[in-house]
Amino acid sequence: MLNRLIVTMLVVAGAVSALPATADIAVIVNPANNSTLTTDELTRLYTGRSSALNAVNLAESSPLRSQFDEKGVGRSSAQLKAHWSKLIFTGKGTPPLELATEAAVIEHVTQNPNAIGYVDVASVTDGVKVVLTLN
Amino acid sequence: MRKSLLVLSLAVILAPAAVSADTSINGFASIKAGMTTGSDEQLYGYDDTIDFKNESLIALQIKSDLGEKLSVTAQLLGRGRDDFDVGFEWAFISYQLTDNMTINAGRLRTPFYKYSDFKDVGYAYDWLRVPQGVYGLGFDTIEGLTFYRTAQLGSVDSTLQLIFGSYDGDATLSGNSVNASIDTITGITWELAKDSLSARFAYLAGKTSIDTAPVTLAPGFTVGNLYQALNANGLTPVVEAVDIDDESSNFIGVGLTFDDSNWIAVAEFTRVEVENSFIATQKNWYASIGKRFNSFTPYISYERENNDAVVSIYQPYSNVLPPQLLVPLQGLVASQERDASTWNVGFRYDFHPSAAFKAQFSSEDLQTTDQRNGVLAFGVDLVF
Numbered sequence: 108m109l110n111r112l113i114v115t116m117l118v119v120a121g122a123v124s125a126l127p128a129t130a131d132i133a134v135i136v137n138p139a140n141n142s143t144l145t146t147d148e149l150t151r152l153y154t155g156r157s158s159a160l161n162a163v164n165l166a167e168s169s170p171l172r173s174q175f176d177e178k179g180v181g182r183s184s185a186q187l188k189a190h191w192s193k194l195i196f197t198g199k200g201t202p203p204l205e206l207a208t209e210a211a212v213i214e215h216v217t218q219n220p221n222a223i224g225y226v227d228v229a230s231v232t233d234g235v236k237v238v239l240t241l242n
Numbered sequence: 243m244r245k246s247l248l249v250l251s252l253a254v255i256l257a258p259a260a261v262s263a264d265t266s267i268n269g270f271a272s273i274k275a276g277m278t279t280g281s282d283e284q285l286y287g288y289d290d291t292i293d294f295k296n297e298s299l300i301a302l303q304i305k306s307d308l309g310e311k312l313s314v315t316a317q318l319l320g321r322g323r324d325d326f327d328v329g330f331e332w333a334f335i336s337y338q339l340t341d342n343m344t345i346n347a348g349r350l351r352t353p354f355y356k357y358s359d360f361k362d363v364g365y366a367y368d369w370l371r372v373p374q375g376v377y378g379l380g381f382d383t384i385e386g387l388t389f390y391r392t393a394q395l396g397s398v399d400s401t402l403q404l405i406f407g408s409y410d411g412d413a414t415l416s417g418n419s420v421n422a423s424i425d426t427i428t429g430i431t432w433e434l435a436k437d438s439l440s441a442r443f444a445y446l447a448g449k450t451s452i453d454t455a456p457v458t459l460a461p462g463f464t465v466g467n468l469y470q471a472l473n474a475n476g477l478t479p480v481v482e483a484v485d486i487d488d489e490s491s492n493f494i495g496v497g498l499t500f501d502d503s504n505w506i507a508v509a510e511f512t513r514v515e516v517e518n519s520f521i522a523t524q525k526n527w528y529a530s531i532g533k534r535f536n537s538f539t540p541y542i543s544y545e546r547e548n549n550d551a552v553v554s555i556y557q558p559y560s561n562v563l564p565p566q567l568l569v570p571l572q573g574l575v576a577s578q579e580r581d582a583s584t585w586n587v588g589f590r591y592d593f594h595p596s597a598a599f600k601a602q603f604s605s606e607d608l609q610t611t612d613q614r615n616g617v618l619a620f621g622v623d624l625v626f
Contacts, residue, residue: 185592192625193366195268197359198315
């Protein structure tokens with residue numbers, strides 16, 4: 108029974124899931140923010156190693172979220188969740204605020220001078236400034 | 243009393259009015275099952291009948307941000323092996339002195355190892371369990387104070403931790419649960435990380451007392467009886483060399499990690515010394531390597547434990563002591579000898595955004611008694 112279970116798990120693990128179409132991602136800040144940003148700094152902000160800006164995330168259900176985790180932070184969503192669970196359950200950190208839609212991210216960044224977020228490049232508005240484009 | 247605590251905490255959680263906007267509730271759970279591969283084998287609390295309770299656990303954490311850089315965190319955890327009786331695993335207040343300095347006070351995790359802080363959060367790592375050859379020491383929590391300072395030294399991330407406090411609880415000695423305490427624990431840990439590499443160093447010292455007297459050496463003959471007989475024979479120095487009464491103790495831990503998102507390699511070495519007692523100096527290490535294939539992470543690890551019995555305690559008295567005292571004394575000292583190596587193979591499979599399935603086979607070769615013990619375990623770790 109156990110053997111069959113393990114074989115099943117291996118088969119499931121081996122099955123390649125269909126990848127969603129990838130979009131270019133714009134990393135956005137408030138227009139009042141004049142700083143530049145490197146991908147290294149972006150990783151630090153989204154892994155809790157820097158709090159220079161207040162990072163916001165899209166909800167896990169958003170397809171752009173997993174693309175950003177890979178392209179922007181360089182880790183899979185599961186790896187990032189494991190990383191954050193280390194910080195949460197030792198009282199060392201709180202993960203970025205999660206917002207349900209790209210519109211909510213844009214609104215949040217427009218209203219908060221210290222915020223940083225990301226949206227599909229096609230969704231960018233005049234209310235925010237693009238500091239980095241991930242493709 | 244513990245049950246009423248659970249009811250109380252559930253009541254707090256379920257009452258929406260009590261949860262303010264600045265209070266977050268998170269949790270984690272592990273449901274695991276395992277059994278040994280042979281009928282006369284025992285390892286990690288398993289025998290040859292499948293057991294779903296031994297390594298299963300569930301925890302709830304409440305963190306409330308009180309503003310002005312002050313927060314309070316409580317983590318309630320129930321272990322299957324304790325019939326899921328709930329206790330406070332962490333309970334502390336935290337004050338952020340500056341952007342990179344924090345002080346915590348209350349019940350904290352003893353920072354012996356790289357994975358100490360989150361060893362119960364199985365979701366946070368790939369193994370089914372942390373390597374028991376190194377992590378099996380006990381003394382997991384401290385009541386006291388800890389200070390963290392993070393810094394960037396060039397391109398290296400530095401985390402310095404100072405800890406001060408005491409331990410008062412149980413210890414396991416030759417299979418018996420006995421009262422134990424460590425007073426005036428002072429310690430320092432320092433972790434450096436750059437890109438895929440990180441290194442960690444830990445040093446802790448304190449005064450250890452373990453009540454060995456109730457431990458049974460032979461039917462109707464305890465360690466306490468042995469001490470009485472030795473004292474009655476004018477051999478108080480032997481008693482003092484054996485017992486664990488306010489003894490200087492120290493712990494050294496060194497860890498190295500490589501994680502480039504594809505490969506993950508970890509190694510830790512630890513050394514534990516309790517001076518002037520029958521506790522052997524413990525020198526243990528493990529090394530582990532895993533490879534991530536999307537959601538599937540197989541790994542293999544090796545653990546080594548090498549503890550020599552402190553035979554120098556009784557050797558000067560071998561010709562003086564009557565056999566009815568020498569033999570149990572030799573037995574007590576020899577009980578600390580341990581020479582074991584363990585291989586583990588297993589995998590983690592992230593089948594869900596918040597949950598991972600794991601399976602692990604462990605084979606321990608206990609050279610001291612020339613016995614082999616194997617355990618097969620599997621289960622799910624999740625966070626919520």
